[in-house]
Amino acid sequence: MSGISKRMTRATRIGHIGIGGRHPVVVQSMTNTDTADYLATALQCAELARAGSELVRITVNSPEAAAAVPRIRDHLDRMNCDVPLIGDFHYNGHRLLTEHPACAEALAKYRINPGNVGFGKKKDEQFAQMVELACKYDKPVRIGVNWGSLDQELLARLMDENSRRAEPLDATGMMRHAMVTSALESAAKAEEVGLSGEKIILSCKVSSVQDLIAIYRELAQRADYALHLGLTEAGMGSKGIVASTAALAVLLQEGIGDTIRVSLTPEPGGSRTQEVIVAQEILQTMGLRAFTPMVAACPGCGRTTSTFFQELAGEVQDFVRARMPEWKLHYDGAENMTLAVMGCIVNGPGESKHANIGISLPGTGEAPSAPVYEDGVKTVTLKGENIASEFKDIIERYVQRTYKKKLQA
Numbered sequence: 001m002s003g004i005s006k007r008m009t010r011a012t013r014i015g016h017i018g019i020g021g022r023h024p025v026v027v028q029s030m031t032n033t034d035t036a037d038y039l040a041t042a043l044q045c046a047e048l049a050r051a052g053s054e055l056v057r058i059t060v061n062s063p064e065a066a067a068a069v070p071r072i073r074d075h076l077d078r079m080n081c082d083v084p085l086i087g088d089f090h091y092n093g094h095r096l097l098t099e100h101p102a103c104a105e106a107l108a109k110y111r112i113n114p115g116n117v118g119f120g121k122k123k124d125e126q127f128a129q130m131v132e133l134a135c136k137y138d139k140p141v142r143i144g145v146n147w148g149s150l151d152q153e154l155l156a157r158l159m160d161e162n163s164r165r166a167e168p169l170d171a172t173g174m175m176r177h178a179m180v181t182s183a184l185e186s187a188a189k190a191e192e193v194g195l196s197g198e199k200i201i202l203s204c205k206v207s208s209v210q211d212l213i214a215i216y217r218e219l220a221q222r223a224d225y226a227l228h229l230g231l232t233e234a235g236m237g238s239k240g241i242v243a244s245t246a247a248l249a250v251l252l253q254e255g256i257g258d259t260i261r262v263s264l265t266p267e268p269g270g271s272r273t274q275e276v277i278v279a280q281e282i283l284q285t286m287g288l289r290a291f292t293p294m295v296a297a298c299p300g301c302g303r304t305t306s307t308f309f310q311e312l313a314g315e316v317q318d319f320v321r322a323r324m325p326e327w328k329l330h331y332d333g334a335e336n337m338t339l340a341v342m343g344c345i346v347n348g349p350g351e352s353k354h355a356n357i358g359i360s361l362p363g364t365g366e367a368p369s370a371p372v373y374e375d376g377v378k379t380v381t382l383k384g385e386n387i388a389s390e391f392k393d394i395i396e397r398y399v400q401r402t403y404k405k406k407l408q409a
Helices: 038-051 063-078 093-099 101-106 122-136 152-163 171-193 209-222 237-253 274-285 308-330 348-354 387-402
Strands: 012-014 017-019 026-030 055-059 085-089 109-112 141-146 200-205 226-229 294-297 338-342 357-360 370-374 377-382
Touching: 017 026, 026 274, 038 055, 038 063, 038 274, 055 063, 063 085, 063 093, 063 101, 085 093, 093 101, 093 109, 093 122, 109 122, 122 141, 122 171, 141 171, 152 171, 171 200, 171 209, 200 209, 209 226, 209 237, 226 237, 237 274, 274 294, 294 308, 308 338, 308 387, 338 348, 348 357, 348 370, 357 387, 370 387, 377 387
Parallel strands: 026 055, 055 085, 085 109, 109 141, 141 200, 200 226, 294 338, 338 357
Antiparallel strands: 012 017, 357 370, 370 377
16 A cells, blocks of 8 residues: 555464564554453454454453453354454463463463563563463464563663763663663573564553654664554543554654554543554554545535534444445455545535545535535435435445455355
8 A cells, every 4th residue: 555665574473363574564452351251351352353453462360361261262263253362461471371271272472571570580480481381382472561560670780781881871761771672682582492583572662652762763773573563551532542643653654563552541431442443544544554444524614514514424434434344255445445525615526536435515505415426427416314325325336336246155
């Protein structure tokens, strides 16, 4: 799609999904259910997968959670949901993976935080134990450093070294240096234990946009491991969306990043799928991937005092997102379709002609009719109370007529 040149990293597979190398940037998400509740977790995994999450991470923090993982995998398989599951481990992962081999087998990838893998003399031993298990079960590992849980021994060592520099790093520079060092030294240890570099994915999660950009630029310069991008604790609503987009877009534009997550805090009771949609839209608006038809719509002005065009734009976006799972099964390329819902005569016809399908609704004082354009040609003018349903029917027929039907098994 885009002319952005993706940085070449080592490639691996997580289940059936390719990561790194020439593979496209992959979207992932994380559940917020109690993993021990296998049914609730399986249902949320399936919901995230239906929304477009290509990998789903689940917390594995207790024997009960570890015991539930194979049941989650089995339930997803019965639902014909083949989304790979990533186990998120802190503190006791070495023990859980050892005591629950079915969990170790059912997961497609392990996430290890080097700051939380153990303390003192046990740290290296427990890290090595998890890596050995990854080798045994042939699983890739994400070494995920987080600025809220940096390895304190490593940090103390680096601070001592920094104090002896002719020009010591300031606090921000020190934190960035420690994040990168932790990731790279942990990756080197994993390879020493026997894990292939192709099986290693690195991440360095922080909450500051500028810190994230600086850290990943350094990681990209110093190593060729696949990289997972994302702000940690991005926040709620527009703040989390804007911050994540600002950070990820810069790095992705530079070809940095092989898989992304947008860590949004959902509204109480809100759907976890918003983080998937935002991640998809970042990639799609940058021209890196296509997931679902995007709707262009004007912002409105004094010429558009009616709210109908706004309501129609939202209805159309919901319609194509809901239809996309079925279109994906039966048609090739429907996700690349462009749509336009415009509000008045000023830019309406012109913008509509640029889309595969566009509709120009009447503005204030204009004739109560709405011309529809398909691939630049006006095909019909809609009037009356059924414009929305008629326009959606036009979209459905266009998909059936335009996109090559996939051969059915």
